[in-house]
Amino acid sequence: KQEVTQIPAALSVPEGENLVLNCSFTDSAIYNLQWFRQDPGKGLTSLLLIQSSQREQTSGRLNASLDKSSGRSTLYIAASQPGDSATYLCAVYRGSTLGRLYFGRGTQLTVWP
Amino acid sequence: DGGITQSPKYLFRKEGQNVTLSCEQNLNHDAMYWYRQDPGQGLRLIYYSQIVNDFQKGDIAEGYSVSREKKESFPLTVTSAQKNPTAFYLCASSLGQRGNQPQHFGDGTRLSIL
Numbered sequence: 001k002q003e004v005t006q007i008p009a010a011l012s013v014p015e016g017e018n019l020v021l022n023c024s025f026t027d028s029a030i031y032n033l034q035w036f037r038q039d040p041g042k043g044l045t046s047l048l049l050i051q052s053s054q055r056e057q058t059s060g061r062l063n064a065s066l067d068k069s070s071g072r073s074t075l076y077i078a079a080s081q082p083g084d085s086a087t088y089l090c091a092v093y094r095g096s097t098l099g100r101l102y103f104g105r106g107t108q109l110t111v112w113p
Numbered sequence: 114d115g116g117i118t119q120s121p122k123y124l125f126r127k128e129g130q131n132v133t134l135s136c137e138q139n140l141n142h143d144a145m146y147w148y149r150q151d152p153g154q155g156l157r158l159i160y161y162s163q164i165v166n167d168f169q170k171g172d173i174a175e176g177y178s179v180s181r182e183k184k185e186s187f188p189l190t191v192t193s194a195q196k197n198p199t200a201f202y203l204c205a206s207s208l209g210q211r212g213n214q215p216q217h218f219g220d221g222t223r224l225s226i227l
Binding site for chain 1: 117119146153154155156157158161171203205215216217218219220221223
């Protein structure tokens, strides 16, 4: 069974810091990995999707990397802002024919002014 | 604007009652999903559907039922057999069920017991 772990569970940083969120998974035979953002009481917003053949994806101040062999992904947030405060979830697609996502528990990020 | 609409936003269930959560999408997506989220937990898959009139159980299907009579609609019924239904329920859809298609989520329904 695929297990996804996110570290740290919570993170509080001052505005302007660069930060890294970590995600690890037990089964390296993934198809791809997706990072989401969740605001309190809201649904999930897709941030980045990395195919298994890719090493990284970038969108604005966000950069996600994937190392299948070690079962790890990182989400790098540059020059953090208070508006980045949210829970960040990592999810992996297992298998190439079924779009089933396996989720980590998330990292709750607080960026204070 | 295309998107996924879940209703109601809040729902209360009495003992022995079945309740139905609505999920509608206008993205023309084939695949739809239902997840349950508990505090401090990751999302867990309840049911998913690849095409109309077809659906499969996820990891925690007991006490839930679904239907997929129309492409744009995937309602979830929480039956009285589900003894711990209090949770945040999220509906998602994707263009296809192959793993190269990202999933898009609605804003969720919060279900509580009266």
